Amino acid sequence: MLKEKQSRLLANRFGPLVVLAALLLGLSLLTRIALLVLAHANMDWSPLNLLRVFGVGLFFDLVALSYFMIPLVVYLWLMPDRWYRHRIQTWWLQLSFVGLVFLLLFTAAGEWVFWGEFGSRFNFIAVDYLLYTQEVVRNIQESYPVGAILSGLLLVALVLIWLCRPALRPSWQQASRWQARTGVAALLLLLPVLSYWLVDYKQKDLSSNTVVNQLSGNGIYEFFAANRNNELDYATFYASEPDEKVLRRLRTLLKTPESTFISEDPRQLARTVRYPGPEKRMNVVLISVESLSADFMASFGNTQGITPQLDALAKQSLMYTNLYASGTRTVRGLEALSLALPPTPGQSIVRRPDNENLFSLGYVFRSKGYDSQFLYGGYGYFDNMNHFFGSNSYRVVDRTALSDKDVHFENVWGVADEDLFTLALRQMDQSVAGGKPFFSHIMTTSNHRPFTYPAGRIDIPPDSKSREGGVKYTDWAIGDFIRRAQKKPWFDNTLFVITADHCASSAGKTDLPVDRYHIPLMVYAPKVIQPGVMPRLMAQVDLAPTLLGLLNFSYTSHFFGYDIATLEPGRERIFIATYQDIGYLKDGKLAILSPRKQVKTVLPNFSDGSAVGLPDDPALRDDAIAWYQGASYLFRNKTSRLPPLP
Template sequence: MSFFQKIFAKRFGPVFLLYLIIISLAFITRTALLIKSAAGFDWTFINIIGVYFIGLFYDTVLAGYFCIPLVLYIWLVPNKLYKKQWHRFLLYSYFLIVTFLLLFNIVAEWVFWEEFSTRFNFIAVDYLVYTTEVIGNIWESYPVVKIIIVVFLIAIAAFFLIKNSIKASLKSNLRFGKRTLIAVPLLCIPILSWFFVGNKGKEFSDNQFAVELAGDGLYEFGAAFWNNELDYNKFYATIDQDKAFKIVRDLLGRDSVAFVDKANSIERKISYNGTEKRYNVVLISVESLSADYLGVYGNTQGLTPNLDSLGKNGLLFSNLYASGTRTVRGLEALSLSILPTPGQSIVKRPNNENLFTIGNLLKKRNYIPQFIYGGYGYFDNMNYFFGNNGYQVIDRTAITDKKDIHYENIWGVADEDLFTLSIKQLDKDYQSGNPFFTHIMTVSNHRPFTYPNGRIDIPSHTSQEGAVKYTDYAIGKFLREAASKPWFNNTIFVIVADHCASSAGKTELPAYRYHIPAIIYAPKIVKPQVYTKLTGQMDLVPTILGMLKVNYNSKFFGRDIFRVKPDEEWAFISTYEKLGFIRNGHLLVLSPQKKVQQFKIMPNTDQIPEKVDKKLKEEAIAFYQTASYLYKNHLYGK
């Protein structure tokens, strides 16, 4: 009898068997993802060893949690019952189900990695919450039934390989006291892991692919689930709070503004010469649109003829960066003009009502602020957030006539139908006599990349390039129809992406992956030009207000870009945990465990690590610490 056969024949043999299954499938998953990421992985000896040995550690920790039910069962079930012939079918069923789920997890991790180039994280937790949209998206994007059948057949084949090993343990006769001596130490492993193991131990390399591969997907999912909001002062580098406000006030004060005399505040008077302009504003935030899809940013595929034309005939931002990697981060920046605080976007947090948004501000000036979305607005808490922050919310439920829907998928109606709904609403707003501020959020440029047939020359459900071209088609159609309306000449159209199509890179925050398009188009109001200065997504809100010449007391962190002095530009980029500050060609990154890194930004590629500059470090900390302080202490209200 071999060593393994002897172990499996013991009472707790199934626990050891389950551990081997978990680490074996984790090894297969890690290797498959490593091969997939070969181009971006730094193939050094340290990285390879780190990926597999640190990975084995986290796989073992995950296995400790996973084995708890089985350990308890084997420990507490009496010998007489455990040795019954029929009892083996309970263990058989358990192992078959677990093996199937673990195999299916390989597929899930592959799909998630393909989309985000990371192991499971906060995004996966969000997906667990919004199961209707997510399961629908998966169902429309992949051959789910075939995948399940194949995985189940593999699970059955694997089960027959381990069946005799499971059966061998049923002959064991171990008294309760001796079972306790084994069970208690086994249960102590996950208990000790809970208190002493965090998911930051995987951060052993400067190569982000190596860091992600060293983790365990299911363990990362659990860590994200328990830490979906991070307290800045607890997890990140800090400075004295008074000093932080002093630094931020000094930086924001360089735009020649007057601060309101309040302690621990960034509230300042924004004043413009001349009378206020009562222009309408239509802000279109486009799903997942990287700048490099557009011809005006260098793309040669001809995907965006309409946006390219708008860019040449409007105000084109050539150096603008998204705040984050999710739609809710973009919505946060385009409504609150606040830099990204760690954890969940404010859009999804509790107690996020009555905040200082452009919607609340313009509502006081008799504008009609509204948020129009092509899907169901309960997704990502959009309806609640906008509805409680000055906006009228309109989603796909407003389309009651089926003939007005040419196509829909799980995310919402086709963009052309969203814009048809928007045109009707804008006509209605115009009749009211009040100016409107309308934020329209598109959905078509999202997997499964489906749209009505016959609109463009790329078939539906083939690629993101097709979805990009269709969204461009829909925006062009919308603006041509808007041009015939009496409100068109008095309307400023702002078109900006919510985030890039991909944020993957070798480094933790690859700055070039946050470069998004932004165009302000108003042929009777805005002269064509290219704005080349560094701009953050949150700067668009105060810039719009500047074009309207609105005098107001601002709590926004963003600035009117036309008032920014030379060499005083900056931008903020982030993931859920990594907080980035871009200034003068450098990127300062703040991470949990009070980690601080600095990089030299390179054009269209990953940045190079460099020595941390004390001044840049203090500026980054001051901004993020102050933003977290104001929101946490309910000082960012309207």
Template sequence: MGFFKTAPMRYLLLITGAWLLVFLLTRSVLLITHLNEVSGNLLSVFGVGLLYDLGFLAYAALPLGLYLLLCPPALWRRRGHRWFLQAVLTVSLFAMLFTSVAEWLFWDEFGVRFNFIAVDYLVYSDEVLNNLLESYPIGKLLSLLAMLALILSVALRKPFNAAMAAPLPALRGRLVNALGLLVLAGLSLQLVSQDSPRTQGGNAYNNELASNGPYQFFAAFRNNELDYTQFYKSLPTDVVAKQLRAELSEPNARFIDPDPLDIRRAITNPGTLRKPNIVLVTIESFSAKYMGSNGDARNLTPNLDALRQQSLYFNNFYATGTRTDRGLEAITLAVPPTPGRSIVKRIGRESGFASLGQQLSAIGYDSVFVYGGRGYFDNMNAFFSGNGYRVVDQSSVPESEISFKNAWGMADEDLFKQTLKLADADYAKQQPFLLQLMTTSNHRPYTYPDGRIDIKSGKGRDGAVKYTDYAIGQ
């Protein structure tokens, strides 16, 4: 009896074939909507993508395949078991559609397939779930997907019935088939590694399109780190060492160690010590492209544009990280993004650094990290408290002092009010302070108090940017 002609295998092929079709359609839609960003041989995207899809399916379908092949004939022929398999097909179709939509939304936000960011979001399920509920019509979307899954399940009744009517192999045949499935799954894991699409080189969009979202998700869950060379340019070590020392050389500084990679310096400053009060505002997901003074015509940032005219403005700054935690560690520790996990999220190894807060605390400052959300997110509380700061976050603020909040935290206005409260308290004690802020309003779902600006809350990032600017102006 042919391996693929038995009832269990025909049913399994029905489900995996549907998954393959969904993967193909997802890849095609992402490609069509990003044609201006891809290049080279597009057929390789689908060729490598097919290998990736098959590799994932051979592994993911293993539990169901073993169950089907080892299911006793008496149980297989029962009407209830047939209904059970029909339900499994319907749930699988729903999972396929849900995964496809989730991949689309994730790509729209991050420009990549599922990666370690998706894994991290599962850790902070409360914020992420509330963010999704506030950002998208989740109830309607899930209902639509469920309806489509039911329609497709009915449409597949003919091949389903044909699979159920196919002959069942004898016990020995089922055991041989199960062994064959195990071997196939093992070979697929050898054939397709986590980084296989990266071997195309060149265009990052091509590489991401060729990958498989669910496979990338489980690979990220296992490794939970960023592919450093994919996201960051690098130079030879000797070039980096020479450039670093050249940029850090100053008349009043000398390097302590002759090792060219050791950048520790002894600095002589005979001047009088100054202790200015410092408020350092870091804005979530903000970019210079939104500023009117940088050419944007939508008048989203009138207050920041006015402030720029009275400020020292660095117009050649570039982001070297892809997420907020990378920016926070760069600003706080003066280090660029490191391979793998950010320092902020290296649980158990995130403290003891010579941070800005630690340096100022050593000369009598009250160094405070003030966050609009809950600081356990991205391990921020542990990072800042372990590096010379005390932490004030949403959980530290009485509900009566929060006028508006969403999934990520309190509105920027409330954050700034808390900052002024902390500043007044330190000033009354004649203690210099560093108040390092992290805002939340400029983040999906882009909601903020009504009546502040002329763009309705929740209508997109433009409104969130303008509200953030408004709050700074206040």
């Protein structure tokens, strides 16, 4: 009877799926057992936890199978009957199975290595490694006999498929009708759809033991779930303290002269910010320039002459000379400028799910009756910008608002900066005509590879495709924008804030080379702001509260930034990070928090990016944990979510 049922399962068009399911579930079980042996010392061996490891684990293996089988289901469905039973197809199917099994074996081997390194299934660190393929591949080649391992995995895959040939053969010996195949395929393809909407990677976390929760997952599913959720769980991978202790310490770090906590509850960090005197209801233009390192400007010692417009503006502006970006990607800069939060591990909040209704700079301006705008010269679906800004109190205006006749030049990233600024001026005019002041955050794109721009604007030809050309063209476009804005009736009542999203290069001598995070900031309003220099150390997250301080705005704040103009001397600090390493610098010392709960303290060189190791500094360590764990806690627990403004 059992053999008859097995025969019926295999002797139909979708019989190979049974073979694939047996291979995936079998290899997943063996992987789970191997990881259990590897992690035995930290495992809670209660019967209930063993049931979770293997019962919940089987469920997530089936979820992974629902995704993994999609290509094979589509192939089996669409292949015409007479072709499917052809000898060439039968060999092709077996060869495809070799590839699928090799991938499963490779994943299992990768999980073993990854667990040995991080004590975890695949997570965003594994996704992050794809961003640094060259470095990772070189490290693997230097650490393991890659050729021998891959050859061994291929040999095992060939042997397994050779043994599975009798189970595959019945499938191509049976006739199959299109209508019948379509019905079965529809049901099978419904499974990954249901998995996508009904299953969440956190559903496996049923135990207080981290090892149990990790073993209850499936490596393939965890990898793609990490890519989708774009974050690393702080408490799992980084040095941490009890949440209540962290939040109490964070309250002492957040308290500033102009602010008062609304509640005594340590989990509530909202403060009332008050400044004496009337508010200055000026228009604000915030330009975040793509990849504008401070050392591109003559104001910081550059001798190439590639920022003449910005250097001229710097002499007429309040220049902040000691500002440091949060990260190395545009989304990190946008996160810091809009939310004033430290860069929590993993991807920027801009790209994470469930990032709506956050307290933002746009929210403050909108609550004051401003038209809060985010303007981008490309298509804002890239990097999730449209959704993020549109869900957090900004009105999004992107490439779709421009007709072809409005565009002088465009490349893959968007229109030339001059066309973006033309669009911005149009939006500002509309706001003023509608009786509203405006806050316009403009994100430029031209200083980005391939560094192409309209001809005839600067003395570096576009076909040079050089970084210097990209910088100088963006500089020209900003100067042209300011000259056009000077002719507007609203110019004298407008603050122009010019900064960068991040530096042009993040590579340096250390994991967190401080010199690769130094960016410029200038505030230009010739009728209101006296030219000068602000040399105090300043984090990118400080820009929002500092800007609101210049306007004398009173508001309820959830920001983690300081108003640098009112902050007591000695409290300056900065946050710098990659996807994995998160740094906190204060009093010249940098604490670096890394996965596997590692913490180290270094003395960074601000000129060349080098660093010298220092003994552990407990106070610096505890402050770093408070800032980063606190920020992660607030986002995870939705503490600072706000109802949408009308």
